[in-house]
Amino acid sequence: MRKQFLRALGRAAFIIGVGAAPALAEPQHGIAMYGEPALPPDFVALPYVNPDAPKGGRIVVGEVGSFDSLNPHILKGVVPWQLRFLGYESLMGRSYDEPFTLYGLLAESIEVADDRSWVEFTLREEARFSDGSEVTIEDVMWSYETLGTIGHPRYLGTWAQVEEMEQTGPRSVRFTFSTDNRELALLIGMRPILKRAQWEQKEFTESGLDTIPIGTAPYVVSDFEAGRYVEMTRNPDYWGKDLPFMQGQANLDTIRMEFFADAQVLFEAFKAGAITSIRETNAEKWATQYDFPAVQRGEIELSEIPHQRPTGMTGFVMNTRRPAFSDWRVRSAMIHAFNFEYINDALTGGRQPRIRSYFSNSLLAMEDGPASEEVAALLQPHSDSLVPDALEPYALPEGDGSASNRANLRQAQALMREAGYSVEAGRMTTPDGRPFGFEILLPSSTPEADVGAIIDLYVPALERMGIDVTVSRVDKAQYAERTDSFDFDMTFYTRGLSLSPGNEQKLYWGSAAASSQGSLNWMGVQSPAIDAMIDEILTSQSRDDFVTATKALDRALTTGRYVIPIYQFLESRIAHDAALHYPDTLPIYGDFINFHPDVWWYEAE
Incomplete structure (x- = not known):
């Protein structure tokens, strides 16, 4: 109620001079999570673009699955994931050459309190929606309030920490925060801005294919067929084409997304020329199946693009809301039964390394060996919510590469016995004497073509332990519905992580998100230790404290054994039309x- 009240009175307040704000901070061109932005106020382009890239051409990418909505801002419906990033802009834009730094996009400047208790943005006069209408402060404030109250759950957590939103000038808005959280000043600048007038007679939460939200970005949806394709066209009158932040971006005239039943069909479509760019996640396939004629003729290029970000987590998540996986020893047994070395050799020729922790491949990763003194000091007060060996040396079990995996299966059986389970007449039984089994839920198709093959190799090991396993493959809509409502025992799971983790960690594995339908806390973890480490990250006053808190979070998550990790991807493998280029x-x-396709361009030889 308070935020709505301020929203209604904000414009009058600044006109008549009531409620004057305290002394303003200095307007800036950007903001960094720690320290200062790397680029000066007069920068001419982001460092990883080609500012002289030609405009024109098209890219056709393939997606596995289908879609039934074009509104990426609500929970309802399945939406092409690219729409959220290609079709909308926010007050600030992110540089992906810095851990977490924002520069003005729709906003010409940002002002922030020394303690980051509030932040103020000034809107650019020239900002326009794709239909040519002016972007107003009323549009900005309506977008924040609507997304923060009835939008997708990813928007709700930040909005809940806004105490006041008020208009402070003809083109300026200030957000005052109710919590001590340094990241909020950045996060609040990253919400999509929509056109208020478009929704005055429509139901925002029910929109599907009949209404495409109007945004300010360079691309607009120009054509689509439900479940089959979406085509986006570059707006020749895009308002921000001369902004330094946008130089070398949005170079392609057309971006088309084609949808296919499964990854193999998508691959064959690429070989036939129906799509012009594809990401390959299987190292063995990349090494052995990308020598078809178009590659040999030089019409297709194979590019490997490295990165320095954390691995994140990809694997099979166990739902701790279910009795089957509420005991960490059972979860540990499932990890021991997973014969990664054999599976990796069978499916990738042993080429693909395994994820070791959520933040591995970065300085934010938990240390090998026992917890450091600093990490232990953060975790020790919450030891009751950690597994018993959380502060001790921990590493994933390694097999000998054989199909039998005998040593790890023996350890898995021992863990089950320790948890009160036993084998009777060849069947695993729970502590209360019932047969033990669970369902592995999989989407009928994923971009990672070998997910089903991995499970096919995993299930026999579980069956040798006497566990009754059902594998259910469902279509994308049903999969989304079931995972949104946490209706699964175990399922395929992936979470990308950045070099500057923050509030999104609450959505991924915060206790409050565990019972919030549609949240990304699929594992259902409710841990005071994890909650406390997220808070430590959000309130860290120095880079060193931030790194220590993240290492502690990584240790709490990894030793909690919530996910069976599979491959890490230290580079992207992209096969593409030779006329498509990147800097x-x-x-x-x-x-x-x-990055793809924002900074790519088309230029035929």
């Missing part, structure tokens, strides 16, 4: 959001 200078995030 020689790569950002530290590599092929991440806003």
Whole structure:
């Protein structure tokens, strides 16, 4: 109620001079999580773009699955994931060559309190929606309030920490925060801005294919067929084409997304020329199946793009809301039964390294060996919510490469016995004497073609332990519905992580998100230790404290055994039309959001 009240009175307040604000901070062109932005106020382009890239051409990418909505800002429906990033802009834009730094986009400047208790943005006069209408402060404030109250759950957590939103000038808005959280000043600048007038007679939360939200970005949806394709066209009248931040970006005239039943069909479509760019996640396939004629003729190029970001987590998540996986020893047994070395050799020729922890491949990763003194000091007060060996040396079990995996299966059986389980007449039984089994839920198709093959190799090991396993493959819509409502025992799971983790960690594994339908806390973890480490990250006053808190979070998550980790991807493997190019200078995030196809261009030889 308080935020709505301020929203209604904000414009009058600044006109008549009531409620004058305290002394303003100095307006800045950007903001960094720690320290100062790397680029000066007069920068001419981001460091990882080609500012002289030609405009024109098209890219056709393939997606596995389908879609039934074009509104990426609500929970309802399945939406092409690219729409959220290609079709909308925010007050600030992110540089992916810095851990977490924002520069003005729709906003010409940002002002922030020394303690980051508030932040103020001034809107650019020239900002326009794709239909040519002016972007107003009313649009900005309506977007924040609407997304923060009835939008997708990813927007709700930040909005809940806003105490006041008020208009402070003809083109300026200030957000005052209710919590001590240094990241909020950055996060609040990253919400998509929509056109208020478009929704005055429509139901925002029910929109599907009949209404495409109007944004300010360079691309607009120009054509689509439900479930089959979406085509986006570059707006020749895009308002921000002369901004330094946008130089060398949005170079392609057309971006088309084609949808396919499964990854193999998508691959064959690429070989046939129906799509012009594809990411390959299987190292063995990359090494052995990308020598088809178009590659040999030089019409297709094979590019490997490295990065310096954390691995994140990809694997099979166990739902701790279910009795089957509420005991960490059972989860540990499932990890021991997973014969990674054999599976990796069978499917990738042993080429693909395994994820070791959530933040591995970065300085934020938990240390080998026992917890450091600093990490232990953070975790020790919450030891009751950690597994018993959380502060001790921990590493994933390694097999000998054989199909039998006998040593790890023996350890898995021992863990089950320790948890009160036993084998009766060849069947695993729970402590109360019932047969033990669970369902592995999989989408009928994923971009990672070998997910089903991995499970096919895993299930026999579980069956040898006497566990009754059901593998259910469902279509994308049903999969989204079931995972949104946490209706699964075990399922395929991936979470990308950045070099500057923050509030999104609460959505991934915070206790409050465990019971919030549609949240990304699929594992259902409710741990005071994890909650406390996230808070430590958010309130850290120095880079060193931030790194220590993240290492502690990584240790709490990894030793909690919530996910069976599989492959890590230290580079992106992209096969593409030889006329598609990307800059020689790569950002530290590599092929991440806003790299492909944002900074690519088309130029035939």
